[in-house]
Each structure stands twice: as C-alpha cells, then as structure tokens.
Amino acid sequence: MAVKEPTAPPPKGRFGKYGGQYVPETLMAALDELEAAYAEARADEDFQQTLDYYLREYAGRPTPLYLAERLSEVCGARIYLKREDLNHTGAHKINNCLGQGLLAKRMGKPRLIAETGAGQHGVAAATVGALFGLETVVYMGTEDIRRQALNCFRMELLGAEVRPVESGRGTLKDALNEAIRDWMANVENTHYLLGSVCGPHPYPTMVRDFQTIIGVETRQQCLEKEGRLPDKVVACVGGGSNAIGIFHEFIGDEQVELIGVEAAGKGLATGEHGASLAAGSFGVLHGSASYILQDSDGQISEAYSVAAGLDYPGVGPEHAYLREIGRAHYVAVTDAEALDAFRRLAELEGIIPALESAHAVAYVLQIAKELNEDTIVIINLSGRGDKDAQEVRELLKSDAKGDEE
Amino acid sequence: MNCVREAFADAKRQGRGTLIIYITAGEPNLLQTVELVDTIAGAGADIVELGIPYSDPLADGPTIQAASQRALAAGCTVQGVLDCAAEIKQRNSVPLVFMTCFNPILQFGPETFAQHSQQAGVDGVLVSDLPPAESEQWVSLAAAHKLATIFLVAPTSTDERIRQATDRTTGFVYAVSRPGVTGAREELPSDLRQSVERIRRTTDLPVAVGFGISTPEQVAAVWEIADGAVVGSAVVDIIANTGDSDALYAEVAQFVARLAHG
Numbered sequence: 001m002a003v004k005e006p007t008a009p010p011p012k013g014r015f016g017k018y019g020g021q022y023v024p025e026t027l028m029a030a031l032d033e034l035e036a037a038y039a040e041a042r043a044d045e046d047f048q049q050t051l052d053y054y055l056r057e058y059a060g061r062p063t064p065l066y067l068a069e070r071l072s073e074v075c076g077a078r079i080y081l082k083r084e085d086l087n088h089t090g091a092h093k094i095n096n097c098l099g100q101g102l103l104a105k106r107m108g109k110p111r112l113i114a115e116t117g118a119g120q121h122g123v124a125a126a127t128v129g130a131l132f133g134l135e136t137v138v139y140m141g142t143e144d145i146r147r148q149a150l151n152c153f154r155m156e157l158l159g160a161e162v163r164p165v166e167s168g169r170g171t172l173k174d175a176l177n178e179a180i181r182d183w184m185a186n187v188e189n190t191h192y193l194l195g196s197v198c199g200p201h202p203y204p205t206m207v208r209d210f211q212t213i214i215g216v217e218t219r220q221q222c223l224e225k226e227g228r229l230p231d232k233v234v235a236c237v238g239g240g241s242n243a244i245g246i247f248h249e250f251i252g253d254e255q256v257e258l259i260g261v262e263a264a265g266k267g268l269a270t271g272e273h274g275a276s277l278a279a280g281s282f283g284v285l286h287g288s289a290s291y292i293l294q295d296s297d298g299q300i301s302e303a304y305s306v307a308a309g310l311d312y313p314g315v316g317p318e319h320a321y322l323r324e325i326g327r328a329h330y331v332a333v334t335d336a337e338a339l340d341a342f343r344r345l346a347e348l349e350g351i352i353p354a355l356e357s358a359h360a361v362a363y364v365l366q367i368a369k370e371l372n373e374d375t376i377v378i379i380n381l382s383g384r385g386d387k388d389a390q391e392v393r394e395l396l397k398s399d400a401k402g403d404e405e
Numbered sequence: 406m407n408c409v410r411e412a413f414a415d416a417k418r419q420g421r422g423t424l425i426i427y428i429t430a431g432e433p434n435l436l437q438t439v440e441l442v443d444t445i446a447g448a449g450a451d452i453v454e455l456g457i458p459y460s461d462p463l464a465d466g467p468t469i470q471a472a473s474q475r476a477l478a479a480g481c482t483v484q485g486v487l488d489c490a491a492e493i494k495q496r497n498s499v500p501l502v503f504m505t506c507f508n509p510i511l512q513f514g515p516e517t518f519a520q521h522s523q524q525a526g527v528d529g530v531l532v533s534d535l536p537p538a539e540s541e542q543w544v545s546l547a548a549a550h551k552l553a554t555i556f557l558v559a560p561t562s563t564d565e566r567i568r569q570a571t572d573r574t575t576g577f578v579y580a581v582s583r584p585g586v587t588g589a590r591e592e593l594p595s596d597l598r599q600s601v602e603r604i605r606r607t608t609d610l611p612v613a614v615g616f617g618i619s620t621p622e623q624v625a626a627v628w629e630i631a632d633g634a635v636v637g638s639a640v641v642d643i644i645a646n647t648g649d650s651d652a653l654y655a656e657v658a659q660f661v662a663r664l665a666h667g
Binding site for chain 2: 012020021022023024025026027028029030032167168173174177180181184185186187188282283284285286287292294296297298299300
C-alpha cells in the first residue's frame with residue numbers, strides 16, 4: 001500500500017497526536033503571524049528562487065553524496081555519506097537559518113533571536129544575521145558557554161550578542177525557554193530563529209521544509225549513482241532536524257528503511273542520555289506534544305550526551321509520529337560507541353565527523369554484519385567535527401589517565 | 406455562579422476592585438504555603454492563585470521561575486500541592502485557583518487532576534500554556550468537576566482569539582497587561598484601558614489584569630479600568646527575601662493589606 005503524505009499536518013500543526021501549540025496566549029499572535037507569512041513565502045516563487053540562490057552560492061549546495069570506500073569495505077556494503085559537513089559553517093543548520101533569515105527579512109523584522117546548545121545553530125544564525133544585516137542575539141546556557149568557548153567567540157566575530165542563560169542548569173532547554181520569553185516581549189521587531197523541528201507549530205513543519213533539501217538531493221544523487229533507491233537511510237536525532245531533512249523525501253518510498261539514532265549517553269539504564277524516543281514518555285515541552293524526558297510529576301529532566309547537539313530532552317513531533325506509524329525506527333548508541341566511530345571515520349575516510357553525526361556512523365558499524373555487499377546505506381553526515389576536536393582530545397586524555405590508574 | 410465569580414460580584418457590591426494574589430506553592434515549603442494563604446486572605450485578598458511549580462514555565466519571569474526551582478528542589482510535587490490545597494480549604498473559604506503549565510497536569514492525568522482538585526475544594530484552574538485551541542478536553546473536564554476556567558488574553562490577541570478565550574471561560578478573563586513574562590514593572594502600559602475595553606466588548610465576564618503589577622498605586626489604577634488586579638512576583642519576592650523567618654507572615658500581611666486598600 002502506498003503511503004500518501006502521512007505527515008501532512010492538519011491546520012493546527014498536528015502529526016497524529018503529536019505537535020500542536022502549547023504556548024501562553026502572549027505568544028499566539030506571533031505564531032499566527034509567522035504561520036501566515038511562511039505559508040505565503042512557501043507559495044512564492046521569488047522567495048524559493050532567492051533561497052535556492054543562497055543555498056547554492058553561499059552555503060555551497062548541493063552537497064556531495066560520497067561513496068565512502070574504505071568504510072564500505074569494513075562494513076561489507078555500499079556506504080554513502082551525505083556530506084552536510086561541507087556546507088558553509090560546517091553543518092546542515094545553515095539550510096534552515098537561510099530560510100528563516102530570508103523569511104525574517106520578508107516579514108520586516110530587523111532582529112533575530114536564536115537558542116543554541118553546542119553553538120552550531122548559534123553560529124549559523126549569527127552568520128545569517130551578518131549576511132542579511134539583522135541584529136542577532138543568541139541565548140546560550142552558562143554551562144554550554146563554558147564548554148563551547150570557541151563557538152561563543154565565533155558568534156561574537158559574526159557580530160552577534162551571546163546572552164548567557166543561568167536559569168535551570170544552563171543548557172539548551174533553558175536557552176530555548178529564554179529565547180521564547182524574549183520573543184514574547186519583542187514580537188513586533190523580532191523573529192525567533194528556532195534551530196530544530198521542535199517547538200510550537202509552525203516550527204516543526206517549517207524547519208522540516210527548509211531541511212528537506214537534504215533528502216531531495218540525496219534521493220536524486222542515489223538514483224544517478226546507483227540506479228536505485230538506498231536500502232537504509234541513517235541519521236542522528238537530537239531535536240531531529242537533520243534526520244527529518246533526509247527522511248522526508250523518502251517517506252513515500254516504503255522499501256527504504258529510515259533509522260534515527262539517538263544519544264544513549266552513558267547508557268540508557270544510567271538515566272544520563274538524550275534518548276527521548278527510546279527512553280522518554282509522552283508529554284508537552286516547548287510548545288509541542290511529543291516524547292520527552294521527564295519525571296513522574298511531569299518535570300523536565302536534563303538530557304545528557306557527549307554530543308552537545310543531542311543533549312535535548314525532547315524530539316520533534318514528526319519523529320514521534322513516524323515511529324508510531326512504523327515508518328521510521330529509532331535506536332540509541334552510547335558516548336563510547338560514538339567516540340569510537342568518530343575516530344574510525346577520521347582514520348578510514350579522512351573525514352572528522354561531528355560527534356552528533358558520529359552516532360549515525362556508530363550505528364552503521366554496529367549493524368555491518370547484517371549487511372551484504374549490495375546493500376546501500378546512506379548516512380547523513382550532518383556536521384563536521386572540528387568543533388569537537390578539543391573536547392574529544394580532553395576525553396581521550398582522561399580515558400588514558402583512567403586506564404593508567 | 407462559582408466562588409470565583411462571586412468574589413468579583415462581592416467586591417463590586419462593596420464598590421471596589423478584586424484583589425488576586427499569586428504565590429508559588431512549596432516556597433519556602435508546603436506547610437508555610439498553607440499559613441501564607443491564610444495570611445493573604447486575612448489581609449484582604451479576594452482570590453488566591455496558587456502556582457504549581459513547573460521546571461520550564463514559559464510565561465514566567467525570573468522571580469517566579471526561581472521560586473519554582475526552589476520549590477521543586479525542596480521536593481514539592483503535584484500531589485503535595487493538592488494536599489496543601491485541601492488543607493487550605495479546610496481552614497479558609499477564600500476562593501483558591503491553581504495556576505500551572507499543562508505538562509504536570511498531563512502526567513498526573515487530566516481527569517484525575519480535575520477530580521482531585523475538586524475533592525480538595527479548589528475553585529478554578531488556569532493552565533498558562535493551554536490556549537483555547539488545545540483546551541477542548543480540559544474545558545469539559547473542568548466543567549464536569551466544577552472548576553472555573555481562566556484563560557489568558559494578551560494585548561496582541563485578535564478579536565477572534567479573545568472570543569475563543571471568553572467562550573471557554575467560566576471564572577474570569579485574565580488580561581495580560583503587556584507582551585512578555587510575569588514580573589514587576591515600573592509603569593502600567595498606556596494602552597491598557599483600550600485592551601480591557603476590547604475584551605469587554607466580547608464578554609460580560611469579570612476581567613482581571615495581571616503581569617507587571619506590584620504597587621498599591623498600580624492596583625488602584627487597574628481597578629479604575631478592570632474588575633480585578635493580579636499581583637504575583639512582588640509577593641513572591643517578599644517570600645523569597647524573608648524566607649522562613651518570623652517576619653514572613655507580618656511582612657506579607659502588611660504588603661497585601663496595602664494593596665487591598667488600593
């Protein structure tokens with residue numbers, strides 16, 4: 001049976017029982033305005049052409065679909081990497097930022113705000129702020145600022161103001177709260193550039209649309225190179241924007257298996273992880289209903305992962321829906337497995353992946369024994385790992401020290 | 406007519422506005438919350454709004470966020486607040502409404518939560534992140550369990566959205582004074598009168614103004630325009646600064662009494 005647009009949301013931004021707009025009334029006017037402006041822009045050929053222009057000339061799209069020869073040999077299958085790491089700013093985040101930046105300009109909003117965890121989305125937002133001459137404020141938890149000092153400096157170089165967030169435990173979820181609060185107070189002149197497929201409608205749909213380019217290119221490239229569709233498409237999932245970006249175009253191709261890889265952190269049993277789908281439960285966070293990490297009283301738990309981009313206690317509502325209808329499935333790999341994949345990919349292919357993307361690589365290495373030489377697997381290499389080199393170095397040092405003791 | 410509406414009617418008969426005081430449950434602890442509500446009611450508040458702490462409250466400014474964090478860190482739970490509310494209502498007839506976010510209710514089970522709230526004697530519930538379009542189930546549960554509903558209306562709400570909110574309201578309309586989060590501000594917004602008049606054009610329900618109101622002068626000015634005034638962060642601040650010292654109840658009583666006299 002052909003699956004016909006199973007994820008097209010009804011007017012209120014629902015994916016089955018997931019999604020919606022659970023926000024204070026003070027935010028509704030802004031969401032309504034954004035929804036209307038986006039619907040208009042989406043249908044406007046000029047807007048789409050301008051976006052295509054910047055994606056091509058500025059971000060460097062299309063990104064290659066690269067046959068990873070030595071990794072393929074090790075896995076005994078045909079493994080392709082969708083090289084989102086080759087985008088300007090080093091990750092897929094720029095796709096969405098260019099789209100929303102152009103939308104902000106079109107809406108006449110001179111000010112951008114964004115939240116960031118590791119700083120990748122913050123850097124992409126600051127970049128687009130500079131490109132389009134928009135004042136940019138990035139909210140970042142104090143704990144993340146400490147861990148990602150270099151990205152803070154990068155954002156400042158790009159002319160953005162980094163505003164430290166001390167509430168909660170000073171991580172991504174707290175930065176997101178503060179950005180929403182800023183938006184409520186400054187709706188008139190401000191666009192909130194949310195970085196993932198989370199949050200209230202229209203964000204999950206809009207951010208997905210801006211990331212769908214990944215899957216559109218991938219599908220076409222795979223057909224050109226292999227003459228057929230891939231067997232598996234694998235992507236890491238924090239909030240889930242790179243995964244939905246590569247999955248979406250394949251949803252109607254039932255024979256293509258879609259696999260999202262969450263962060264198991266120190267292990268699902270330890271409670272220190274970022275696996276909302278694998279180990280969370282149904283709830284409402286940041287304006288939408290989905291799977292979230294919470295205690296029995298509905299208080300949000302802290303997520304944990306060695307990859308700061310996966311360190312989020314929620315997941316986009318469309319992923320919850322794709323899992324429920326059985327169209328995609330979700331697994332989790334640990335910090336240790338991701339770190340190992342990080343090194344393996346560097347050594348095998350000369351590509352240092354982002355720690356986030358290394359989770360997807362780790363999963364493919366795990367299932368290698370089930371693959372045969374005709375299996376085509378595509379890994380979404382969502383970002384490059386330069387940002388993580390310092391942290392990995394520290395981790396390897398402390399591991400080595402731990403071994404000696 | 407429910408207790409919440411009656412409180413507005415009573416104040417009106419006495420020729421004054423309604424004073425609604427918000428405090429965060431569990432700050433400094435639930436035992437003291439019971440005493441604090443007694444104190445606040447005794448000092449002249451017409452309705453007490455009891456905040457059920459939540460880890461990620463989008464509508465709240467730093468003062469109430471911090472109070473919620475401390476209450477949660479001290480072990481405050483939804484069940485604890487329900488028990489606390491029951492204790493309050495056994496001692497005091499002041500109309501008591503809960504204010505919280507949706508996720509704690511969702512995890513407790515909306516129906517169970519409505520049931521337990523009714524059993525505790527709670528008079529109404531404001532779910533701050535449940536706008537009209539998401540509230541269908543909650544509105545019918547509230548009706549079934551005799552809980553007054555309270556919806557927020559913002560200065561940015563369109564007439565259509567105001568109507569959606571007032572159609573579902575059985576308690577009072579909570580008019581947010583300005584864009585942004587809760588917390589004390591120096592001045593009332595200049596367009597407040599127009600905002601309230603816009604709401605009045607769609608409904609006869611009582612209208613109370615909240616967010617940013619912290620002084621007797623501001624309360625008096627709001628009463629000129631609307632039926633009631635909500636003061637939250639200013640009281641929460643006093644509780645935070647006085648902690649569990651002996652001065653706590655006296656200071657809170659004095660502050661609320663000044664507000665009540667407008």
